[in-house]
Amino acid sequence: MSIAHNNREAIVEQFNLSSPEDDKVISECQEVCRVYNITPINLFYKWEALQFNASSKAAVSPHFNMDAVGALKAQMQRELAATSSMKKQARGGPPQRFGPGAQRPRQTLTGMANKAVSGAASSGGLKGLSAVKQESGASAGGQAAVQFVDLTPKDASRESGSSWIGVWTKLRVDRYMFESLNERGNALDGMLDELALVIKEHYNLDDISDPSLSTEGTVTTVGRIAEDWESASTSDLKLLPATMVIEPSRGTGSGVRVPLRFADDVRVRGAPKGAGGIGVFPGAVVGLRGKNGGGDWFLVEEMLAMPPLKPPVKSSIPSAAPSMAIACGPYTAAADLDFKPWKNLLSRLIAERPKVVLLIGPFIDLNHGQMRDGNIDKSLDEMFEDIFLNPIVREFLATCSDSTVLLLPSVLDAISSYAVFPQAPFELGAHHPRIHLLANPSTFSLNGTTIAASSVDVLFHLGKQEHFFEIPEASDEAPPSGDEVKSDPTARRCRHLLQQRSFYPIYPVPPEVSNHVNLDLTHRRALKTDDSAGVAREIFITPSQLWQFCKMVDSTLFINPGQVMKGSYALGQLGQTLDFELKKLD
Template sequence: MEEEIKAEFTRNGFNFDDEEEILQKCLTFCIQYKLSASDLVSIWDIYSLNRGLEFTVRSSHMGAFLEQLQREQVDKVKQKDSGLHLYSNDVAMILHGNIEETEVILDTPNAKGTSAQEKLSDSAQKTTGGKFTFEKPLESVTPFGSRKSKFVVQTTINEQPNIQTIKVEEDHENSEDDIIKRVQPSQKCSLLIDRSQPEPGCRFMYDRIEDKFDFMENCIKKRAAAYVSSGQYEEPVDPSVASQKSIFAVGMICCEEEGRLKEKPILLQSSVEHSGGQRVRLDLQKLNQFSIFPGQVVGIEGHNPSGHCLIASKIIDTVPSSITSTEQLPSKRQALDHVIQSSKVSLIVAAGPFTTSGNLLFEPLTELLSYARRKQPQLLVLLGPFIDSDHPNLKKGNVDQTFDDMFRLEVLGKLQDYVEYMGSSVNVILMPSFRDANHDFVFPQPAFEIRPADFIHQIYSVSNPGMFSANEVKVACCTVDILKHLSAEEICRNPQGGSNFYPLYPPAEEVPLDFSLANEALQFSSVPDILILPSDLAHFVKVLSLGEGNNGEEQDKCLCINPGRLARGEGGGFFVEINYSGNPDSSTASIIRI
């Protein structure tokens, strides 16, 4: 097929600047849109004439040419639709987006008053899920589309060192193999939403001082109860009472002054039950090593000879593993599939933004889905922001769509096309961000409302933060950049643990933390198998040991992932491909630059 495409281009007088890459892409286009070599070259001929291009076919033009092919599919759909006829004397008018100048005739009036242009958009969305914004012209070359390397493996864990930094080109595998794989789908994974709080449509921005107090009090009381239940610690006492003997207290790290936490003065706020909520100064001079941040709930062993200062001899900042491993998951579970569970799952994880800062073409998302089509993971996890409120075009108001329409067409449309192409063996999980312009500006954040009537049941949304299980593998995610916020506030790096998606208090200024929703949504009782925390900091995949082992028992382990951002400025970013197999030590993961 590649030879036929090459021969057809040559017969029409075209040459290539990167023959291998262009032919691979053209072969993909032919397979995806069921085109012959002559059909493809004919469309390219019209495309190049309309744009005044030379006879050299350049790889940088392939992205815009793909959109041209998608528009050709829209034309086919309109021709097949007996109720809609489009008349125009100027083909270039359609190709360049001047749809409002065309004449549209409907056979019968629409009872619901739907406009013809909306009908065109809907049919376009159902066909390919690509970009069909007719009001603006195509951009032929973008910095993202003109890059040479498509996918490059940056880092791997639990694999041979020689596979690092291997250049992986798009469509590198034989396309015939891709077709064989597509008709032989992998086993579908089971999917359970362990927790999805708060609910869509919840009431927020009504939190009170009492809500903040109750949230902090509950954090302290739950941690104290966990320490006592483990049998390793005695009942906590009031740390503000003078005592010459060693005591054990549980409280929250606080800073007496505004700004970053310093070694002095540091305060410990105990619970109302034990100290009436009083604070006491905390002296850490006797400790060789510690790592604390404001809002962290810890256990303290030490003594307070004067009643004014608690001299710490030990800080316990983790929960015993016997507690975390035996606590039950939240009782509310939403069963999505009933498939045999195997504790193994393959997934690809990516975090927004999903379009570059120079445009709203969503090119990184398109190429991520192209990669996923070849790799065929059981689960695709996409974390917001999707319609980024920090995008330059949105800030300037240079958009001609509502944010909801943009999300529906550019994101959900592409994902629907992806799952329809892949078949029933894949699922997609979406998690919003408070930076999403089309969603509630609050944290914790309800899930996107994705109506099953509009999109097939393989696309799900969870709250932010949220937890779900895939083949009994517990996955926890949060799109707030807690790693960046903690790095700015903690005294020492590498905190040892915690049972809160956002343990920092007070929160960062940009985080709209609503304490009336925080009690149920931010706490998690068990250590997840995979913890996904997207951040602007350097991407990583690490195996962490959490909790305190009892009597020589092994600590709970968790695969902690920062997938980075899929788009970084005008260029591509990073995503993570994971093959989880039983436990973090036997699993493999790769960070891939797009």
């Protein structure tokens, strides 16, 4: 089947053109798609934008006919001319200043990446480059080669239709901020149905009941914990039992929220041994056993904790254990843009020569006072080039000829084109072969060691939202735990990320931190912390403003490297035994 035929079918479907009189309109649309090299779906988006343009409503026909095609072609020509003018201005114009009222620019960074690499090559900095993945297992100097494999799901496309029947499309991939209420509802339902199946299989449940239906006997339901905003006080900062509701999926209970009441002798089943209870928060998926006697609320007699992930197992043992450094922004003090902490870190990295360096944003923080006031004298891409890219290429990579640098962005990064979470990688274009650009969040492996990493401070957010029920265990058969969860809230919150199978399990995002997350649930596949077999990652990197730590939680090593501006980073060894420690900058 030809491309033209496929385009014709797509145009007919998108614009609902079915009558014989529409043949000329369809042919004209095919020609527009060919000339402007766009797909029918993108042509339809442009038509929608033209309709919603306030200045054009009076001039554009509400029906898609030849007049509408003409108006659409004229608008596309104006956009093309404006884009060409902006490119010319960017090549020859003066440095821009960005103040509080300025729009966030879209950065491609391609030119500066090429310039940094070519500059390093001219100074001899690219001599002796080794491939990141080497079959021999050795590199220059006799040290271990680093085998990098990106494990981040590639199907982070938007969902269409009912998520429980697995209808997936690749429409609008990476077209962020196009999320509709229906898409978000389908994504939430899909996440809930997947976790409900995990609970059903783990606890050998025959059925999952609707909590809104009156029952005489005890039933089991699964849903998402939420807060009844009408009952909650505006001064309440945390979730409280009196305002909790359970929200089942639309397939189980039509999505109707049911208030919860807790029996005096309520117990927990499936919590780690010694936990002393269970923690919940808005968005947490839990199983509940109890009954609805009158239809107004559900009486909880037993809470079922989310089952743990399968422990990670190494498929092969590397020939050597490469060293790895982990650092997280901000990289400059709050009072200036001198980036002295970053320069100190770079000097330390050159001296320590780790095989892998993971740098996590924000690199140029939008919330920095100098940035908000517009007190900068160069463009954002020039700042990133001068402060980060050039020193990484010309100083660190030129000195450490077989090291690898991983760059992971932040929602608060001024140089990122995507201000939502999940977040696409930086757009460096052609860049240094030993610099890898990661999505946020990201999962990858280094010499067979699986790693999950994100820049969102989810632990701090969980600490503000979690309510811990101090209740006894329903049986003595609790899963073992390597730490005392009751006395260690940090370990308990780390465990939430594993059990809920999500980099950000809180929903909705707390209003006071919503601009730090900008959660886009229609890319929910990119939020999964486990692999397709339900196996946990060996290392989980979760930067936080909380006190830095390295902590083993359920066979996964959690690392909070702290912030470079506070003089903290992490350094350790990968391999069969993971050995990391927190380091201080001078």
